[in-house]
Amino acid sequence: MAELLLELLSEEIPARMQAKAADDLKRLVCEGLKKAGLEFESAEAFVTPRRLALVVDGLPEKLAAKSDEKRGPRIDAPKKAVAGFKGSLPKGAKVEKRETEKGEFFFAVVKQKGVKTASIIIEILHETLADFHWPKSMRWASGLLPWVRPLRSILVIFDGKPVDFVWGEFVKKENPRVGPLHADNTTQGHPFMAPKPFKVRSFKDYKAKLLKNHVVLDAAERAAIIEKEAQKLAKKAKLKLKDDPGLLAEVAGLVEWPVVKMGSIDKAFMDLPPEVLTTVMRHHQKYFTLLKRKGKLAPKFIVVANTETKDRGKAVVTGNERVLKARLADAKFFWDQDRKETLDSRAGALKGRVFHAKLGSVHDKVRRMKQLAGTVAEYCGADAAVARRAARLAKADLSTGMVAEFPELQGVMGRYYALNDGEKPEVAAAIAEHYSPRGPNDECPSNPTNVAVALADKIDSLVVFFAIGEKPTGSKDPFALRRAALGVIRLIVENGLRMGLKNVINKTHALLEDPVEKGIVRVPIGPKTVTKNGFSFQVKQVHKISSADVLADNLLAFFADRLKVHLREKGVRHDHVDAVFSQGGEDDLVRLLARVDGLAEFLNTEDGGHLLTAYKRAANIVRIEETNDGKRYDSEVDEKLLELKEEKSLHKKLKSTAPNIAEALKNENFLAAMGLLAGLRKPVDDFFDHVTVNCGDEALRENRLRLLYEISSSLDAVADFSKIEGGER
Template identity: 35%
Template sequence: MSGATATLLFELGMEELPPGALDTLSDRLAEALADGLDRAGVSHGEVRALGAPRRLAVQIEAVARRQPDRDFERRGPARAVAFDETGAPTRAAEGFARSCGVDVDQLETLETDEGAWLVHRGTETGRDTDALLPALIDHALTQLPIPKRMRWGDQSSEFVRPVHWVVLMLDQAVVPTEVFGVASGRDSRGHRFHHPGPVRLADAGDYTAAMRAAHVLVDRTDRRDHILEGVRAEGEAIGGHAVIDTELLDEVNALVEWPVVLSGSFDEAFLRVPPEALISSMQGHQRYFPVRDAEGHLLPRFITVANIDSRDPARVIAGNERVIRPRLADAAFFWDQDRARTLESRLPALEQVVFQKQLGSIAEKSARVAALAARYAERFETDAHQAQRAARLAKADLLTEMVDEFPELQGVMGRYYAREDGEPAAVAAALDEIYQPRFAADAVAASPLGRLLAVAERADTLVGIFAIGKVPTGAKDPFALRRAAVGLLRSLIEGEHAIDLAALFQAAAAQQPAALAAAEQVEPLVEFCLERLRGVYQEAGYGAELFEAVRSVRAPGTLTPVDFDRRLRACHDFARLPAAGSLAAANKRIRNILRKAGSEIPATVDKTRLYEPAEQALESALESRTPAVEALIQRGAYSEALAQLAELREPVDRFFDQVMVMSDDPAIQANRLALLQRLQDQFLAIADVSALPESA
């Protein structure tokens, strides 16, 4: 070997991996191997996690060829017991020396506050990296998150798939080892069809180029980009734009080694079926990318990614077109069959579908949601009759053939079937919107009726599940209550609906089975939602101090999310004002002064007892702004109210510079405390700005 560093390559070749496992296993293998080198003290450069359907690989640059030498110090017995009265070594000293491989006279003394001790100091020679790698590889493989392992042949070891070849190299040299019974070497394997033979690697640094020549793109990012660019270009070439779902793109990327983008077509007659059903069929069953035109209408075309560069692409396309036709025909059949019955006709059957055994059937849940929606309809400026109607129909599409085949279309198909049944447009839209937001980046329902149903549905679920004792713990949340709470909070905040959660949960609890004592869960649920709200703001980049500034002035047991949001955003705006830091510090000082006062503070300020110009100026400034500030607070215009209060910076600063609050005269002292109390109350009517950083 030459040079102080080398490129390390480890490749594990196997049967095709589950597509959902490739990215995770590839990343974790690279992390575990790099961590092993770090723990061994072996320096290295860039770490690349590579992989394709039949291989996991890690390439690490500038790996030191050996560990550095390491100085060590091993502490032995105290000198008091290591030598007898004559100075001769005792058995304790001799035993320690023997264990260190030296003579007693080669040991040194370590002086500490606790006394003197024998020590053995030395330098441990670093090992060659190639000698360390087999153990590091074995350890890294044991760290992989493989939920379901398998055995093969006569091997006792287990892995995600049978292993067929192993490459382990440092630059041009093979590092001998054995992994799952397979000896390491320099021979990889190319594409199963384009290059079925071995690929002999001359140098670890040539790996990606050598594999590309063998029709395998091992860099996952490059392969994904290649697929993405190809699919987009093909969509434009056939007169539209490809519908690219990120999860589908990742799945396709994990299925192909040599992606070749092709497009095909299907019978235009299938376009009478709702586009979401056709898209679900193409994406879910065939892993095709649908195509839309410039207006967003679905085209009778699809894009597929083959794993072979065929000499006759037309045959590959024809084969895919033959495969997609029966899938789309099934979707069309489900559409026609489902429309033969109205959603309302399916409602009695919901009585036989269990939501949760202690909480009853889906029909009973729908009735609870309907009652809650009717109660809050006016608060959402919606029609109570429509709210009840939509709530009753919302789960009916669960019993349709289409949703049974494509569960992800729940709600979407309800909207289409409701339109076919002649339901009001608002009701039909709400059957889909009740599920919004479906995921973190999803929008809340666009209509007030949709937001009402989304809130009522989630409130019923939260109260019911809490009442049966299935509160989320740690990472366990089988009923997705955290997601439900966030969806409820976002619907209220973004829809600007001033609803108190305690009252909402009380109303929902009244609908639950009497044996559950659901009302006892209202306060814990409010706190649960408050913690979810904290997480929402943290993810949005708001500091924890803003959250605490608002939380601390909240009345116990209550939470109106939209009001909380307005206050927090007002604090965020206030914190950017030049006066914010000074007023935050002043409020901290006021809080401490009032806390230590120890006497009853008057309810009002006696102007006749204000003797100092600075206290008179503060009282005057506060008095002049109070009506406007209170009016703004009443309207929920908290940012404007804090902006008004920010103008008190100068008189507040002057007050503390020139006035002694704790006067020797008790009456003057009490009056000044009353002035500070009044000032603090103005701020506390919005938030505790003393929680904000003074450097804001």
Template identity: 35%
Template sequence: MAEFLFELYSEEIPTNLQKSARAEIKERLYKSLEEEGLKIKSFNIFSTPTRLIISIQKLPLTLNIPSREIRGPKVGVMEDVINNFLRAQDLPKKNIYEKETDRGKFYFIKTKKREISIKDIIIKNILNIISTLQWQKSMKWANTEIIWGRPLRSILAIFNENLLDFNYGHIKSTDKVIIERDLTRVATKIKNFNDYKKILKKNEIIFDHEERKKIILNKFKNTCQKKKLSEVFNNKTLEDVINIVDNPNVLLIDFDKKYLEIPNEIIISTLEDHQRYFPLFDKKNQLTNNFFVVANKPDNKNIIKDGNKKVVEARLSDAMFFWEKDKSKNLIKQIAKLKKITFYEKIGTLYDKSTRLRKLAGYLSDEFNISKEKVEIAASISKSDLCSDLVGEFPELQGKMGRYFALAQGFEEDVANAISEHYLPIGNNSVVPKKPVSYTIAIVDKIDSLVGFFFINEKPSSSKDPFALRRSAIGLLRIIIENKLNIKVRDLINYNIALLQEQGVKNLNSHTEKEIIDFLKERMKNFLKEKNIKSDIIDAALSSNSNDNFYDLFKKSIMMNKYIDKDIGKNAVNSFKRAYNIIEREGKNIQGKPDTVLFRKDAEKNLFQKINEIKIILTDKEDNKNYEDLIQNLSELKPFTDSFFDNVVVNDENIDIKNNRLELLKMFCNTFNIFVNFSKLEGLR
């Protein structure tokens, strides 16, 4: 059995590009080789900052392709079609024959049994993949045609201990490993993966990113146990760090304890976001003045340690200065400074936005039965910290610093928390704000962003979402659903549109309201799919009468999904189905407004009365609805519809009576559709 070794040696590739390249190459190469007929038993891909490495073990030298029969075009087609078929199979016309099938007579050919060299298959597929790799950011250098994540220096390719000879642009494949250290460059010829591992090990290069991760974590844990520190580390920072070193060395460093007086978030952000270091906590989860640095070589003379300490203390010194300066600046007075900060050119300034947020929050305060004054204050100062030097230096701390400033200036805690929490959720797995003032500001902030950009017709496309409006929409839905909020989003959108018009923002989209509702419904559809709700139930809910009350839609979808296959659900669906089928066939111009004077049978009167009872229950604006009871109520209509169909002839000779009975059935269907649009359920379309 043979072995394939492949290395792409380049200038240092950023960590996020490494991870995506590893994943894409492995997936595509594995799949393409399997499609060629190869059974892959051992496939590994590794990376260092400068190397992408593929190792495939236990490969055959050749692949036997058995003879097979291939169906071509139907007999009687034009000659050109036949010739194209033969050309595609690389066979002469004499090989073609006719054969009868259950779909008619077709031309067939039989391919010859053949043997293909595995190295040819590998070269073809590997060149195709590396030339079409989807880099998030790529480079083109010198006068070459190659486009890569960073400039490529060498391509090592070995199959069965021999050079796999090919060219990729200006680069000719080699069987030599390049090692660059201290301005020297050495190329060593190798034959296999074992040779490769020995060369790298000799030069203290750990090529396996997972092994580097284990080494770093072991050193972290050993040091933490000795120093009695908590063994909790930021996984994202860890994933980044393992891809920027190839010989990890963990250093424990400290900074002056005086910096612990500033908010923890500043210190953590300085270490994690700006330096890719690891802040350390004690066993009580209190931040300490210790941190880990992962260096790329030993630090025998403490040069790296001292240098990193100076860098961190310099940044913390600046942060402390800004903190002392900014925390006393009155947040109310800072609002006027927002006039100098543009939110978006066509929409206005952050002052304009905060004004809209204040009015929107006041509008929602009645809906949520909370203090109007409190939410208006929170909305007004929600962006004030963006004027501070501290947030200018640490933009990732927007909101968080505003909370500290507000607490230092004596604002109530829920107002201060709203400044920080109104940015939540920041991702699909992030928590949502749970306190009324916080979720009110979060809702209006996200609505205002959606309405603003749709209003000026700068909507997300299928491939681009520069203003993260999908994230805003998903966050909005999660806040509404997880806090069980019954709000009419359409009304909020229209009020937001009016506020933009008051501020003189030019309307570039006359369909803003509809498009935002559709946009939210599409996000809602995906949200419900992730909850394993059936597709037809999702469609039924989203096309119902309450299609802008997203908590209502969520609960109805959950309950329908739970009961659709149980007796309660079956009774409701079957009752609707009998009436719906008649209306679809007979009642094209029927409105659902029967005249009680034209009722002739008790079954008609009883059904009409029961429908009205259910209608009152379904349209009740009570926030704490029992959705199981609502489905039960719909199910209870079945005896009344059964009695109606057993005792009443819809197609009466008297046209007025007939139409009135159709009106009654239409009223029945309309009532069901208050809950969800039952006509969208499977078996009814």
């Protein structure tokens, strides 16, 4: 068995694209091998800032000859069908007639000669590189084929020998072809420490020689080296390294030969808010934070270089300290300047900040948020006045110099500036948390005021963007509305808020809609007024928006989809959510989830499983007979036509159980409702065991079909059982 080794050496690949690129390379090549009929034992992809590599082991040296048969149309089929079959066959295929149990057919015998694996690999690599997708790509020189960064060399070795693969056509204005990349068995190590090319024979040889030439191929190994050396330096300084897996993975993608060093932060900047220090270090400089024993920020940082120097990194550390000092000097300037004005005085500046061309300014959004926060505060148990004040100031820090320079700090800086202005701590905390939760792993606010403002922000965004038709489509979600919806779900569910979403959606819609002319929103054009005929007025654009009812229906359906995603991660089945949501009129997520939990618990019992089967059986019979007869069987059962004790018993049980189920649902006692459903199992089973629905008496038959419909409708009072998977016989 043979080994395939592939390396694509380029200029630096952005760290955020590396992991997916390695996975895509492995997937595309492996799919090509399987499609060609080439089996292999293992495949592993690697990535560094400058190279994508793949090793596939256990490949055959040659694809064996084989003969395939393909059956075509009958010999008496139309001429076009026969011609189409013959035209689809490869050259050299032999067509013959054969007698089968179903008649005489054309058969094609296609014999394939044995092919060397190396020649198949060349075709696969052409397809792989042509189909390879980067989030952003470029062309360089006069190249026709794109790549993430200029591709410098290609290494392809199969069974220890270089493969004659050529990729890339480069065309000058004069039109002669120049500079295609010819694959060989040559690569190079670290661009500064070992730039000379060298030849390799196998993956083992390749990895060993890269290491010798100052390149650690495996990203996980680079990350482990960084963490180990950083921990060692932190321990020596009697400090603790702040755990940051995301930054560790990113930095491992920035270096091929990690050299870990410790630098110092000028003490003059240590009075800055810790979030400012960590943001500058992490997001802008890719430094690791060090902590003192009690968790307080230490005046030290960890930097990872990509090269060793003769002075053992002294110049590298000094240079990074100088860059950090300049960055922090800017931050300190903004910190000092921003505190000279109150947040409240900055709120007006939001009028000049566009939220969306059809929705006006951020100031317009804040106006709606303020009203909405007061409304939502009632459900959260928060002080409405405090919530409205927090909402008014929530976006004001967008007008500060600090947030303009470091956008990651929006909300965080609002809290510091609010406290500096003497605002209530509850207001400051709500400003800081109103963007939360930002993702599934982010902590969810629990303080009532914080929850109210966070809900106001997210619900407003969802309502107004849906109103103007800016909904997420496929993989595109430019306004992060899916994340906003999941945030609303988490805020409501994790805090147990009994809030009717439809009512809140309608109130938000009313805040957006023009109060005089329905179905439109008026957006000011610029902050200035225009004077005409002695009257001053502000010019406004008019945009159409969805009606409140249509908007509410669309948004509730969107919430249902997001809820399925949220619950799927917790192991809840999507069809159980569908079964409860599809009944309509349910916009209380806490009540809905209690109902879903009760349904799931019921269906996991023996009675639940049997009743689901009975429901599907009853519903199918009624559906088929309604189709055949051309009429519905949803009218009342005629008790005079009930003959057998089993149908009488079932009807009596359904009649007595229905009001009790309705009462249990009204009182939100869903477990009791499910218990009442369980009581239907025996009479339903007895009915199907002893009663013939499609009997000879037409009046009796129709009455029994109405009884079957009664079974379905009784269960549907709790949930739409037709949406639940399983139960078919």
